[in-house]
Amino acid sequence: MNHDNSRDLYDRALSVMPGGVNSAVRAAIEPYPFFVQNGDAGHVVDADGNRYIDWVMGLGPLLLGHDLPERVQAGIQQNASEGPMYGTPTEIEVDLAEFVVRHVPSVEKIRFVNSGTEATTSAVRLARGYTGRNKVVVMQGGYHGAQESTLVEGDAENPAPSSAGIPQSFSEHTLPVPFNDEDAVREVFEEHGDDIAAVLTEPILGNYGIVHPDDGYHEFLREITEEHGSLLIFDEVITGFRVGGLGCAQSEFGVTPDLTTFGKIIGGGFPVGAIGGRAEIIEGFAPSGPVFQAGTFSGHPVTMAAGLETLKFAAENDVYDHVNGLGEQLRDGLSDIVADQAPQYTVAGTDSMFKVIFTRDGEAPRNSADVKNAETDRWRRIFWGQMKEQGVFLSQNQFECQFVSYGHTEDDVEETLEAYKHAL
Numbered sequence: 001m002n003h004d005n006s007r008d009l010y011d012r013a014l015s016v017m018p019g020g021v022n023s024a025v026r027a028a029i030e031p032y033p034f035f036v037q038n039g040d041a042g043h044v045v046d047a048d049g050n051r052y053i054d055w056v057m058g059l060g061p062l063l064l065g066h067d068l069p070e071r072v073q074a075g076i077q078q079n080a081s082e083g084p085m086y087g088t089p090t091e092i093e094v095d096l097a098e099f100v101v102r103h104v105p106s107v108e109k110i111r112f113v114n115s116g117t118e119a120t121t122s123a124v125r126l127a128r129g130y131t132g133r134n135k136v137v138v139m140q141g142g143y144h145g146a147q148e149s150t151l152v153e154g155d156a157e158n159p160a161p162s163s164a165g166i167p168q169s170f171s172e173h174t175l176p177v178p179f180n181d182e183d184a185v186r187e188v189f190e191e192h193g194d195d196i197a198a199v200l201t202e203p204i205l206g207n208y209g210i211v212h213p214d215d216g217y218h219e220f221l222r223e224i225t226e227e228h229g230s231l232l233i234f235d236e237v238i239t240g241f242r243v244g245g246l247g248c249a250q251s252e253f254g255v256t257p258d259l260t261t262f263g264k265i266i267g268g269g270f271p272v273g274a275i276g277g278r279a280e281i282i283e284g285f286a287p288s289g290p291v292f293q294a295g296t297f298s299g300h301p302v303t304m305a306a307g308l309e310t311l312k313f314a315a316e317n318d319v320y321d322h323v324n325g326l327g328e329q330l331r332d333g334l335s336d337i338v339a340d341q342a343p344q345y346t347v348a349g350t351d352s353m354f355k356v357i358f359t360r361d362g363e364a365p366r367n368s369a370d371v372k373n374a375e376t377d378r379w380r381r382i383f384w385g386q387m388k389e390q391g392v393f394l395s396q397n398q399f400e401c402q403f404v405s406y407g408h409t410e411d412d413v414e415e416t417l418e419a420y421k422h423a424l
């Protein structure tokens with residue numbers, strides 16, 4: 001494969017952008033990432049004309065793949081051409097809010113913002129404002145965007161900023177615990193119960209391998225938060241409108257969070273985030289409540305149209321059957337290959353999420369430490385490149401999830417399984 005154009009573009013990018021990229025993970029590929037020229041269906045074509053089956057799908061937003069259905073394109077174009085945005089409300093914001101409220105039972109009201117990061121930042125502020133408490137419990141290995149309250153590592157005894165530029169005193173209000181560890185959660189509630197505003201978790205860890213909750217774990221979180229007057233926040237930025245279809249992962253698990261953060265799919269490929277939940281809590285946002293929250297671009301008509309038409313298309317077509325069916329074929333095929341060639345590895349995922357975790361003992365990971373112990377270097381330095389050379393684009397490291405879209409076909413699945421067979 002020739003990558004001259006990507007290399008030249010990266011060379012230019014390095015001179016004017018830190019690390020040559022606008023989001024850190026994009027540079028995880030060495031020696032340089034490929035630049036994309038265009039997408040079609042389940043594929044992307046890079047700046048040198050190489051074509052790949054794309055399982056990254058924008059890192060999550062592209063439920064329908066790269067070819068948007070006519071009605072999605074029409075909605076985007078109409079709202080872009082009528083004038084991009086106004087600083088005063090438009091009908092399409094109400095339409096999308098009504099759609100989400102109708103399909104996600106825990107969401108009575110919703111505030112749209114412009115990224116998943118903004119959604120989790122606002123959700124944490126809202127939870128603190130609502131409860132009058134300071135501390136937030138998060139899961140080690142969970143990801144909630146590039147925000148001060150959750151870029152924290154260590155454990156509940158010794159939380160520390162996981163990035164330069166964040167005061168140690170900020171991280172003291174964040175309590176990281178291992179995922180799936182009920183005792184650890186009980187301990188932090190014993191110690192800090194009356195100052196815990198919320199437990200914030202992804203329903204399925206999707207940014208650190210894929211780690212599934214043990215049976216009963218979310219029910220446990222629901223009970224202990226209720227007992228202590230803390231909020232349960234599900235960060236469904238990845239799982240929202242992907243796992244569990246239009247009801248989201250919370251419907252799959254049968255657990256009702258107080259607040260839910262959305263992003264990715266809900267904007268149909270455009271910048272988006274949202275905070276939904278019980279009316280009484282969401283009303284805490286300004287102007288109806290005391291928690292300040294605002295954004296010039298929030299509820300942007302083009303984004304709202306792309307999100308609404310994407311979700312309506314999914315509601316009226318066989319989108320979830322298609323993506324979940326191919327997801328299952330992939331996971332089944334991968335399980336066979338792994339059993340044959342690398343029995344120490346494990347296949348993770350559900351619905352349209354999948355990943356082979358390079359575990360050392362054949363045990364599905366239960367928390368971030370298990371994923372950290374995997375052969376992450378082999379994944380990144382050898383395996384990713386071997387897949388790329390065979391025309392398969394996987395997420396940039398062992399930790400990011402991979403996604404099936406409506407644009408993918410059974411042929412894509414077959415070809416991908418063949419590539420895994422050669423690369424594993």
Ligand SMILES: *Cc1c(COP(=O)(O)O)cnc(C)c1O
Pocket residue numbers: 114115116117118120143144145146202206207235236237238263264272273
């Ligand atoms: C992607 C992601 C975010 C951050 O969203 P951005 O739009 O990148 O700011 C937050 N939470 C989860 C679970 C995510 O996957």
